[in-house]
Amino acid sequence: MKATDLKMGDLFEFVPAQGVIKFREGRVLMIDAEAIGRMRELLIKNIGHEAARAILSQYGYTNGYYDALKLQNLYRWDTEIDWLAAGPVMHTLEGIVQVEPREISVDRAKKTINMHGVWRNSYEAEQHLATFGKAETAVCWTQTSYASGYATAFMGCDCICIEEKCVARGDPECYWHIRRKEDWGAEAAPYVRALALLTSDKEEFRRVLGAGTKAE
């Protein structure tokens, strides 16, 4: 099985009689992008940018991590790279963003990964622009964290995806880049922090949450 052979009809089982769409033993939902955009807007406006980013990052990370684990066992992949490359295909099929990997260099045994490419039609950039206008920084938080979660599940060690360009801040396209957490420098710090705030650093999250609430 190659990653490019993934098809929507094979991945999901539509069971309208039960009101469910199944993906392996789990369940997936079809939710309007406007509704997710509204939730994103309310989070940012009510608890502040940093706390909202932390929550949305945990959401995306969980989504990516479990997609990777489910896809690992769902097919007999031709190569490990196909299992990894299934992540971008999955993200595309789910309607989140159109993903074009430009480089996939990975060695699971040696724990090395360098993977990057283009995102087009990011729902998150669209929603941010529609609600807040042009951003100062990259804003596709659920998408970068999805990629971080997927790559971490694949590699078995912490990986971080950062967004080097983003349509929401005026770039012509969004550009993502995944490396191991320890291979990044300061550029990855906001991404690492966003994921840590709700796991290893909950005390700091409460401080950030308090500051964000007062700011509104």
Ligand SMILES: [Zn+2]
């Ligand atoms: Zn973006």
